Amino acid sequence: MSMNNIDNLSSLRKGQTALITGIHAPDSIRHRLQAMGLRTGREAEVIRRPRHGPMQIRIGSVNLIMRRCDAARVTISTLQ
Amino acid sequence: MKRFAIVGMPNTGKSTFFNRLTGSASRVGNWPGVTVDLLSARVVLGGDAVEVVDLPGIYDLHGFSDDEQVVRSFLENNPLDAVGVILNATQLDHQLPLALQICKLGLRPVILINMIDEADQLGVRIDAGALSSAIGCPVVLLSARHGTGFADARDAITMELREASPVSLNALRENLHADDELVQHAEALVSESVSAPSKLVRKMTERIDHVLLHPVFGLPLFFLAMFLVFQAVYTLGAPLQDGVAYLLELFRTWTLEPLETVLPSGLYGFLVDGLYDGVGTVASFIPVIILFFFLMAIVEDSGYLARAAFLTDSLMARLGLDGRGFVMILMGFGCNVPALMGTRVMRSRALRLLSMLVIPFSLCSARLQVYLFITTALFTASQAPLVLFFMYLASFAAAFLTALVFGRRLKSDEPFVLELPPYRQPVLKQVLLRGWHEISHFLRRASTFIITGVVLVWLLTHFPAGSTPGGAGTYASMLGQWIKPVLDPIGISADMSVILLFGFVAKEIVIGALVAMTGLDGSALAGYLATQMDSIQAISFMLFVLLYTPCLSTLATQLSESRSWKFASYSLAWSLGLAWAVSFSFYQGARLLGY
Numbered sequence: 134m135s136m137n138n139i140d141n142l143s144s145l146r147k148g149q150t151a152l153i154t155g156i157h158a159p160d161s162i163r164h165r166l167q168a169m170g171l172r173t174g175r176e177a178e179v180i181r182r183p184r185h186g187p188m189q190i191r192i193g194s195v196n197l198i199m200r201r202c203d204a205a206r207v208t209i210s211t212l213q
Numbered sequence: 214m215k216r217f218a219i220v221g222m223p224n225t226g227k228s229t230f231f232n233r234l235t236g237s238a239s240r241v242g243n244w245p246g247v248t249v250d251l252l253s254a255r256v257v258l259g260g261d262a263v264e265v266v267d268l269p270g271i272y273d274l275h276g277f278s279d280d281e282q283v284v285r286s287f288l289e290n291n292p293l294d295a296v297g298v299i300l301n302a303t304q305l306d307h308q309l310p311l312a313l314q315i316c317k318l319g320l321r322p323v324i325l326i327n328m329i330d331e332a333d334q335l336g337v338r339i340d341a342g343a344l345s346s347a348i349g350c351p352v353v354l355l356s357a358r359h360g361t362g363f364a365d366a367r368d369a370i371t372m373e374l375r376e377a378s379p380v381s382l383n384a385l386r387e388n389l390h391a392d393d394e395l396v397q398h399a400e401a402l403v404s405e406s407v408s409a410p411s412k413l414v415r416k417m418t419e420r421i422d423h424v425l426l427h428p429v430f431g432l433p434l435f436f437l438a439m440f441l442v443f444q445a446v447y448t449l450g451a452p453l454q455d456g457v458a459y460l461l462e463l464f465r466t467w468t469l470e471p472l473e474t475v476l477p478s479g480l481y482g483f484l485v486d487g488l489y490d491g492v493g494t495v496a497s498f499i500p501v502i503i504l505f506f507f508l509m510a511i512v513e514d515s516g517y518l519a520r521a522a523f524l525t526d527s528l529m530a531r532l533g534l535d536g537r538g539f540v541m542i543l544m545g546f547g548c549n550v551p552a553l554m555g556t557r558v559m560r561s562r563a564l565r566l567l568s569m570l571v572i573p574f575s576l577c578s579a580r581l582q583v584y585l586f587i588t589t590a591l592f593t594a595s596q597a598p599l600v601l602f603f604m605y606l607a608s609f610a611a612a613f614l615t616a617l618v619f620g621r622r623l624k625s626d627e628p629f630v631l632e633l634p635p636y637r638q639p640v641l642k643q644v645l646l647r648g649w650h651e652i653s654h655f656l657r658r659a660s661t662f663i664i665t666g667v668v669l670v671w672l673l674t675h676f677p678a679g680s681t682p683g684g685a686g687t688y689a690s691m692l693g694q695w696i697k698p699v700l701d702p703i704g705i706s707a708d709m710s711v712i713l714l715f716g717f718v719a720k721e722i723v724i725g726a727l728v729a730m731t732g733l734d735g736s737a738l739a740g741y742l743a744t745q746m747d748s749i750q751a752i753s754f755m756l757f758v759l760l761y762t763p764c765l766s767t768l769a770t771q772l773s774e775s776r777s778w779k780f781a782s783y784s785l786a787w788s789l790g791l792a793w794a795v796s797f798s799f800y801q802g803a804r805l806l807g808y
Contacts (some may be wrong), residue, residue, distance in 0.1 A: 141568040161277045162628050165560065166394075168272035169630055170307050172396060186527035187536070187631060194304040194413045196633040197525045200530070203628040 142177060142190065150178040151209035156187035158206045167212075170195040171207055214254075215263045215374050216291065220284065220315065222308055223270035223558075224634045226327045228252075230299055230357035231267040232366065232646055232692040234525070249283055249557070253692070266291075269557065274314055274389055278560040283384050288320075291484035295321040302306060302339060302354065304331035305407055309399035310392065316348060320380055321371050323351045325366055331635070332357040336410045345404035356429045358640050400497050418635040431524050439543075442512065443605070447598065453500035454585075458735070461493040480592065482682075483671060486732045487752045491667035491725035494734055498582040498724075503648050509547050510647040514639035522631055531618025532613055535629040538568045542612055544574025548654075549767045552776055559578035561625035568772055570623075570784055571615050576608040579720035580595030583758055586724050590739035591751045602754055611760055611791065662765075666715050666722035671729040673738070682732060689730065703757060703796035704750040704804075713757065720762040749808050753800040760792035 137176070145151055148166070153175050156163045170192045181189035187198045221227040235254035252267040259395040268287060269280040298309040298315050315322045328340060345352040348489070351369040382388070406632050425434055469485050476484070491682030512518065521543065522536030529539050539556065545552035552572045559565040576584075584604055588597035680686035692714065693707030700710045708730065714722040731741050746754060762768060762785060773779040 136220050141338040158628070161560065162626070165272065165277075166628065167392065167629060168276065169632065171630075181422075181426060184361050185460075187523055187629060189426075189523070192714065193306060194409075195307050196635075197518070197630055198526075198536075199628070200535075203630055206628075 140208055141205045142179075142209055143188070143201040144205040145177075145179045145182075145183070145209070147179050147182045149211075150176055151211045153177055153200075153207060153209050154157060155208045156206055157186060159179075162206075166203070177207070177209065214260050214378065214599060215258075215294040216266070216379065217263050217295050217297065217370065217374060218266040218268055218287070218291075218293050218502065219297045219299060220268050220311075220734075221270060222272055222301070222311060222454045224632055225299045225301045225308070226357045227270055227272065227299045228267060229315045229640075230266065230297070230325065230327060230355075232643065233357055233360070233363060235265055249279075249554070251287070258367065258374060261371075261374060263294075263374060273311060273392070275392070276459045276560070279557040279565070283557070288318075288382050289385050293320060294377035294379055295323060295373045297325050298322050299327050299357075301323045302328045303335060303337060303413060305339065306400060306403045309402060310395040312399055313348070313395045314390055316350065317395075318382060319386065319761040320382070320387060321350070321368075321373060321377050321579060323353070323370050326352065326354050327357050329354040330359055331360060334414070335413050337413070338408045338639075339778075340671055341405040341510055344402060345361075347402055349404065350702045356642070358637075363560075367741070396744070415635045421636055423490075424490070425517070425520055426523060428622045430479060431520075435521055435524050438512075438517070442508050442583075445508060446501060447601070450501035450504050450585075453504070455499050457500055458494075458497040462735075465489065465493075482732070486666060487671035487675075490665070490732075490734045491671070491729040492587075492663060494738075495582070495663055495721050495725040499652070501585065502578045502579070503652060504582070506547055507644055507648050509544070509642045511639045513544075513642060514637065514712070515632045516636045519631060519633050523633065526629060529631075531744045533564075533567060533624065534571065534616050535564070537629075537631065538564075538571065538616075538695045541572055542575050542609075545572045545577060547578055549573050549575055549577050553767065556774070561627035563623040564627045566755065566775060566780060567616060567619055567623040569775060570619055570787070571612045573767050573771070573784065573788060574608055574611040574615065574760065576605055576759060577763055577766065580758060583716075583720055584755055585722045587742065587751055589756060592746060600752065600755075603752075604759060607756060607759060607795075611795070614658070615787070615791075619649035662719045663721050663725055666718055666730045668726045670711070670715055670722075670726040674730040699793075702801070703748070703793060704753045704800040705796075706750075707758065708744050709745055709754060716758060717762060717765070719766070722757065723758070749800060749803045752803075753796045756799055757792045757796040760795060762788050762806035767802065 140153070142153075152172055153171060156166050156171060157166055158166065162210055172192075175192050177193045179188060180191050189198045190197045190199060190204070219227055219231055220542070231252065231254075235256050240579060251269075254265050256263055256265055256700060266287075268284050271278075271281045271284050274281065274285060296315055298312040300312060322550060324344070327471070328343065329339070332339065341352045341354050341479060351373060353362060353366045353369050355366045425431060427434070465485070473481050518540050522540050524536075525539040526536030529535050541552045541555050544555060549572055552575065553569055556565045556568045556572075558569065565794065584601055592600055601673050670689070673692065674687050675682045676688055677686070684690065689711045690707060695708050695711045697707050700713070705713065712723055712726050712730070715726045727742075728738060731738060731754050733741050742751075768781060771784055772778065775781060
């Protein structure tokens with residue numbers, strides 16, 4: 134598995150899709166992220182990833198903007 | 214009286230539905246167990262009197278933000294006959310768990326699936342009947358924006374309320390159902406009763422975002438858009454303002470001036486030269502304010518504010534704030550009070566306090582009135598817009614400086630995650646309703662603060678009896694002499710100091726108080742102002758007005774939202790100190806340079 138070094142949402146590039154496998158954050162923060170749609174088993178696609186500033190992620194019908202440091206809390210496994 | 218509350222996630226059209234259900238009769242009020250004001254209205258549904266309460270938008274009931282706590286303690290302390298759960302039709306898989314959670318708590322829900330028009334366009338088909346029988350509560354499809362299905366929704370709520378009896382909840386948090394189960398349940402329900410294309414593509418939104426969120430041009434376009442909004446307020450507002458002033462003058466000439474022969478001269482002076490002219494001058498700014506709020510409502514309604522948060526976040530992060538903070542500052546340009554309340558979505562107290570410390574420096578519409586008046590009176594037509602632009606820059610600079618100074622002490626671990634809603638065409642009715650709320654808000658302030666302020670200033674500047682009105686020997690001039698040592702070094706005259714004292718209550722009073730004090734209005738007042746200050750003193754005065762504290766309402770909101778006297782006094786002391794220091798440096802600096 135050569136792609137295994139990509140393991141959190143912040144390291145995905147624009148246009149890439151991955152499966153969410155978990156959120157590593159204190160309870161309260163994890164809860165908030167889950168309630169906003171970042172749930173284990175969902176597919177996340179990176180829509181925008183400007184050099185500075187937050188990224189835009191699409192999970193199903195929900196579009197989110199989030200900082201890279203927060204995206205780094207979301208572990209993923211890449212598809213294919 | 215039956216009670217019905219509306220819950221839902223942010224961006225589901227909750228308020229739109231509330232407005233449609235209740236008309237414009239809503240009011241803010243206090244509720245047991247809840248420390249903040251909530252919007253509510255009384256309506257008649259099928260012969261029953263019903264109190265409808267609009268609860269803040271929340272993502273789940275577990276959460277730790279103030280908004281989530283408000284919803285929880287409202288539900289615990291106020292028995293409800295039924296609950297309307299508003300869901301976004303295009304995100305049912307994501308939002309249905311919240312509705313199921315409400316069901317599990319034992320409340321009687323009416324599930325209102327909103328934005329059905331958007332869902333239709335995207336090819337999402339929802340079988341409301343199947344959902345209703347699977348969950349065991351009424352399910353209605355509707356578009357609160359356009360009114361489709363609204364009658365059905367109202368009927369369903371009426372029916373549900375007719376049979377209902379109040380339900381009280383205890384220890385809500387312990388009784389919350391595990392999320393994972395609800396999510397699984399929701400997924401099963403959605404796969405049975407919703408058919409949707411595998412990928413929801415919003416072509417229009419993507420195309421617009423391609424331009425407006427462009428990595429290079431996004432930010433300049435944002436500033437251009439803001440500039441155009443302010444430009445529109447200025448150019449469209451000025452003739453409207455002249456129109457209102459003309460009408461008020463007409464009324465004065467034809468109806469009030471004939472009274473001069475009938476009324477005792479003291480009373481006539483008080484009523485017409487003081488009260489009428491004072492309040493009238495303030496009222497002539499209403500069109501500008503309404504225009505401003507209309508344009509803000511359009512920007513807000515379109516979905517662009519979330520983009521503003523996206524574009525400005527990296528800048529705000531450096532100041533210890535986030536993109537939402539920038540949006541609150543923008544909202545503060547209308548009025549600081551709702552902007553302060555908007556910070557309730559923040560979970561981290563430190564971030565919330567920092568945002569609330571920064572927002573009062575937003576140049577709100579009340580301060581805009583003062584500036585429009587002073588810049589028109591003291592600067593040329595080509596200088597005036599530049600001076601105004603400089604004030605907006607100063608407003609941002611003060612906000613950023615404050616964040617820099619206090620950011621280190623108020624550090625937070627708040628994640629910055631925000632939903633990006635699709636662009637929506639603003640609906641005229643919603644925009645007009647927003648405007649109406651602002652006008653009624655202004656009229657309420659006018660009937661209390663402004664009239665009282667104008668009356669007080671008139672009394673202070675005309676008594677003790679025998680002193681020259683507005684001149685030496687009056688109470689006002691004594692007050693002015695008393696603060697002189699503080700305000701003299703920043704170039705503010707004794708007379709203007711008295712005005713500032715009243716401006717502390719509300720900036721709307723400032724112009725009205727000037728009129729009441731001098732007995733002049735229109736161009737005569739402009740002439741008087743020119744004797745009180747030159748252009749350097751005027752800018753120093755405006756800087757002081759910008760920073761020294763927005764109004765008593767803002768201060769009260771800071772106190773009620775932070776629930777901390779210490780924070781509110783800190784904020785007041787900082788803004789007073791900053792105001793004096795900035796005006797002092799500007800005024801003395803300019804004088805040193807020989808201006």
